[in-house]
Each structure stands twice: as C-alpha cells, then as structure tokens.
Amino acid sequence: MATLFESLGGAGAVDAAVDIFYRKMLADERVSHFFDDTNMERQAAKQKAFLTMVFGGPNHYTGKDMREGHRHLVKRGLNDTHVDIVIAHLGATLKELGAAEADIAKVATIANSVRDDVLDR
Amino acid sequence: MSVVTFGESKVALLPHETVLSALERAGQRIPNSCRSGVCQSCLMQAVTGEVPAQSQRGLKPAWVQQGYFLACQCQPAGDLWVALPNKVIPVFSTRVLDKHLAAEGVLVLRLEVPEGFTCRAGQYLHLEMEQVVRSYSVASLPAHDGYIELHIRRVSGGKLSNWLHDHCAIGAVCTIRGPLGECFYLPDATADFPLLLAGTSTGLAPLEGIVRDALQQGHQGPITLIHGVLERNGLYHADKLHQLAATHPNFSYLPAVREEGESGDVALLLKQHFAQHAANATRVFLCGAPELVNSLKRQVFLQGAASCHIHADPFVMAPAAP
Numbered sequence: 001m002a003t004l005f006e007s008l009g010g011a012g013a014v015d016a017a018v019d020i021f022y023r024k025m026l027a028d029e030r031v032s033h034f035f036d037d038t039n040m041e042r043q044a045a046k047q048k049a050f051l052t053m054v055f056g057g058p059n060h061y062t063g064k065d066m067r068e069g070h071r072h073l074v075k076r077g078l079n080d081t082h083v084d085i086v087i088a089h090l091g092a093t094l095k096e097l098g099a100a101e102a103d104i105a106k107v108a109t110i111a112n113s114v115r116d117d118v119l120d121r
Numbered sequence: 122m123s124v125v126t127f128g129e130s131k132v133a134l135l136p137h138e139t140v141l142s143a144l145e146r147a148g149q150r151i152p153n154s155c156r157s158g159v160c161q162s163c164l165m166q167a168v169t170g171e172v173p174a175q176s177q178r179g180l181k182p183a184w185v186q187q188g189y190f191l192a193c194q195c196q197p198a199g200d201l202w203v204a205l206p207n208k209v210i211p212v213f214s215t216r217v218l219d220k221h222l223a224a225e226g227v228l229v230l231r232l233e234v235p236e237g238f239t240c241r242a243g244q245y246l247h248l249e250m251e252q253v254v255r256s257y258s259v260a261s262l263p264a265h266d267g268y269i270e271l272h273i274r275r276v277s278g279g280k281l282s283n284w285l286h287d288h289c290a291i292g293a294v295c296t297i298r299g300p301l302g303e304c305f306y307l308p309d310a311t312a313d314f315p316l317l318l319a320g321t322s323t324g325l326a327p328l329e330g331i332v333r334d335a336l337q338q339g340h341q342g343p344i345t346l347i348h349g350v351l352e353r354n355g356l357y358h359a360d361k362l363h364q365l366a367a368t369h370p371n372f373s374y375l376p377a378v379r380e381e382g383e384s385g386d387v388a389l390l391l392k393q394h395f396a397q398h399a400a401n402a403t404r405v406f407l408c409g410a411p412e413l414v415n416s417l418k419r420q421v422f423l424q425g426a427a428s429c430h431i432h433a434d435p436f437v438m439a440p441a442a443p
C-alpha cells in the first residue's frame with residue numbers, strides 16, 4: 001500500500017506546496033510576524049523540511065529538535081491558536097493541489113502529534 | 122572508483138554510496154535530515170567535477186549553474202572536490218585601472234580582470250584594501266568589457282568607501298575574493314519570460330550588469346529596470362540606460378526619485394509591473410538598501426513571484442562599532 005507521502009505525490013508535492021503554503025503564512029497577520037526576521041531562502045528550505053515531515057515523508061527530526069527549534073517562538077507567544085492556523089493553511093494548500101480529504105486529515109493528525117513538542121509542554 | 126575530496130578528507134566511494142554517507146564515514150559532519158533529496162539541508166557545492174542531475178533535482182537554476190547539489194542524492198561517476206556552500210572562495214590579486222565619479226557620492230571603480238577569474242555580471246566579490254574587506258557587486262561583463270566595474274557609494278563615516286573615493290590611486294594593488302551570490306541572468310528553455318529588476322542607489326550596479334548580460338544573450342521577454350534614489354541627482358548612468366532602452370524595445374528603464382512622489386515609489390512600481398506581466402513567470406532581482414530589499418522581496422513573493430525566481434542582494438553593512 002502506498003504511504004501517505006507517496007499518495008500525496010512525494011517530493012514533487014513538497015515542491016508544489018511550498019510556495020503556496022508559505023505565501024498563505026506570510027499573508028496571514030496572525031502568524032506572519034513569526035517569520036519576520038528570518039531569511040526567506042533559508043525559510044523556504046525549512047518549509048520544505050516541515051512539509052516533508054507532516055506529509056509523512058522521510059525525516060530525522062526528533063521531538064527534542066521540535067522543542068528546540070520552536071522554543072524562541074514560544075517565548076514570543078507561540079500557542080495552540082497558531083498551530084491551528086498552520087494546520088488550517090496546510091489543509092487549504094493541499095486542497096488547492098487536489099489532495100484527497102482522507103490524506104488531508106492524516107496530515108493534520110501528524111501535525112497535531114507534535115503539537116506538545118512544538119509548544120514545549 | 123570515485124574519490125571525494127572535502128577539506129582535508131579524501132574518501133573513496135563504496136559501490137552505491139552517496140557523497141553524504143562517504144563523508145560521514147570519514148568522520149565529517151554534514152548537515153542533513155531527510156536523506157532522500159527533499160529537504161535540501163545537505164546542500165553542498167562541487168568545486169571541480171561533475172555531479173549527476175539526480176542530485177540537483179528541485180534546486181533553483183542559479184544554484185545548479187554554480188554546482189550546488191544534494192549530498193544525500195549524489196553518486197558521482199568521477200572524482201569530485203566538494204565544499205559546503207560558499208566555503209571555498211577563490212582569491213585573486215588585481216589592480217585599479219580607472220576611477221571616476223558617476224554622480225555625487227557614486228564612484229565607478231574599474232579593476233583589471235585577473236588571469237583565471239570568471240564571474241557573471243550581478244555577482245559580488247570581497248574587495249580587500251587597506252586591511253579592510255567589503256563586498257561590492259560587479260556591474261560589468263568582465264569577459265566582454267575587459268574590466269571589473271564596481272559602483273561605490275560614499276557612506277558617511279565608512280572606512281573603505283571613503284578611502285576608495287578620496288585616496289585610492291590608479292594602479293593600486295588589491296585582493297579580490299569571489300565571485301559570490303546568485304544574482305545573475307540565466308536563460309531558460311525559452312528567453313521570453315519577464316525580467317524585473319529593482320535597486321536603490323548603487324544597487325544599480327549588479328542590475329545594470331544583469332540587464333546588459335540578458336540583452337547580450339538575446340533575451341526576448343520584457344525587461345524592466347527600476348532605479349530608486351532619494352533625489353534626482355542620485356540618478357547615475359541614466360543617459361546610458363535611456364540609450365539602451367531606445368535601442369532595445371523590450372527594455373524599459375524607470376528612474377524612481379523618492380522626493381518626487383508616486384512616480385518615485387519603488388513598491389508601487391513593482392505592483393504596477395505585476396498588473397501587466399504574469400508574476401509567476403517573472404524573474405525578479407532586488408539589490409541595495411537592506412530594509413527595502415527585504416520588504417520588496419516579501420511583496421513580490423506575496424504578489425505571486427515564485428520563491429525560486431526571486432534573487433536578492435541586500436547590501437548589508439557591518440553593525441556600527443560600539
């Protein structure tokens with residue numbers, strides 16, 4: 001059976017999703033300030049890492065990495081609402097790309113599974 | 122068997138081994154995450170040797186041209202000398218051929234092209250003189266023009282810019298390191314996509330070079346160059362650029378003088394460009410004052426330019442000494 005990553009379209013899906021998703025994040029004032037002082041090219045690579053992970057693709061991130069990677073953001077007020085917004089933009093991005101509802105739900109589940117790590121609790 | 126050289130390490134690849142695995146086996150730590158060619162965290166650069174196309178999938182064209190590749194996807198057929206991105210910068214010795222003022226506070230400095238130096242107009246180099254190193258962008262087409270041209274803005278209290286303006290003599294010897302950066306023209310399968318270039322003050326230097334490079338390579342699509350300055354007397358090379366526009370119907374030159382109101386609003390001019398040309402096909406180049414460059418970069422991305430088609434060099438200065 002195809003994995004979630006394969007059924008979404010693998011690396012090609014990540015390439016296709018990255019601009020759409022990142023544009024949604026930057027255009028949304030509720031979350032865009034978290035990306036203010038970060039370099040856009042590096043951000044694009046990090047967005048790819050993020051998308052690969054939540055698309056169920058290969059990655060070597062641990063919960064500890066997620067804690068450390070977002071701790072400076074938690075200090076700046078990152079909370080559940082922001083995670084919900086990210087998940088909503090993810091869903092909308094996948095929908096635009098024509099992904100199946102069931103796959104979109106699985107992506108949300110993966111994102112939710114690291115919520116506590118991202119929020120450092 | 123291919124041999125991979127990285128710094129002091131030389132490793133012979135085992136069958137089916139990737140550059141990433143081989144370097145790790147040799148005790149090197151190379152950033153990586155997915156190990157499957159998706160996340161791009163294992164980005165490296167080939168200094169010499171050929172990398173397989175498979176290892177460059179998904180990279181921006183300007184990176185491919187500079188030999189960037191993904192170490193986790195790379196099983197080269199021959200020997201390779203690799204480095205982390207921008208870690209190996211060639212060094213050359215050269216001398217000043219000519220200097221003149223193009224406008225109040227804007228110095229044009231021409232350097233001899235050292236033996237073995239190649240560079241694309243729009244890339245930048247580190248110039249070292251008087252034991253100070255600063256970055257400057259290349260405005261000329263060195264191979265064609267026979268000199269490296271730099272445009273140097275006088276920065277009040279600045280060390281090297283003032284020295285270059287006031288004291289640097291013709292014939293003076295200097296060291297350059299480079300080229301660096303990815304602001305340069307690359308033709309595609311087609312040469313009819315729109316090019317949009319915007320810069321402030323001496324941010325014109327790389328852009329002028331890129332425009333000439335594109336025209337020389339026969340670019341067919343519309344080319345729009347916006348030069349933002351504070352006051353009208355800050356416009357330089359205007360005659361040259363008007364001339365170029367007169368002889369190339371696909372090239373438009375838009376001087377934008379801030380104190381003259383709407384016509385001087387670079388952000389607005391960019392917006393108007395996207396009302397006329399497809400944003401997702403446009404290649405964008407932005408250079409000059411860091412704050413403006415960074416905000417324009419965000420603006421053009423939000424207006425639909427693809428991130429892999431936005432090239433920017435903010436002219437960041439060292440932080441003020443305490």
Ligand SMILES: Cc1cc2nc3c(=O)[nH]c(=O)nc-3n(C[C@H](O)[C@H](O)[C@H](O)COP(=O)(O)OP(=O)(O)OC[C@H]3O[C@@H](n4cnc5c(N)ncnc54)[C@H](O)[C@@H]3O)c2cc1C
Nearest residue numbers: 255256257258273274279280281282323436437438440441
């Ligand atoms: C990729 C890149 C490309 C570049 N290309 C060019 C180019 O083509 N042309 C060009 O002219 N420049 C370019 N620059 C900028 C250039 O490298 C130097 O930073 C610039 O020339 C100043 O160098 P300096 O030695 O004269 O000044 P420095 O001795 O470095 O001093 C400048 C100092 O002034 C301080 N300063 C600046 N503004 C103020 C202020 N308002 N109040 C107080 N302090 C202030 C800065 O923080 C800094 O400490 C580029 C920079 C980069 C990173």
Ligand code: HEM
Nearest residue numbers: 031034035038046049050053061069082083086111114118
């Ligand atoms: C929903 C679960 C989330 C997951 C799985 C996740 C995953 C990731 C990953 C894999 C990275 C790259 C880390 C690296 O390689 O350095 C990253 C970075 C980042 N994330 Fe998240 N993230 C999540 C939620 C969020 C939220 C809600 C925000 C803010 C709105 C956010 C903002 C950022 C930022 C700004 C960075 C870059 C940090 C830097 O530049 O160092 N993330 N995230």
Ligand code: FES
Nearest residue numbers: 154155156161193
């Ligand atoms: S480790 Fe992710 S692309 Fe190589």
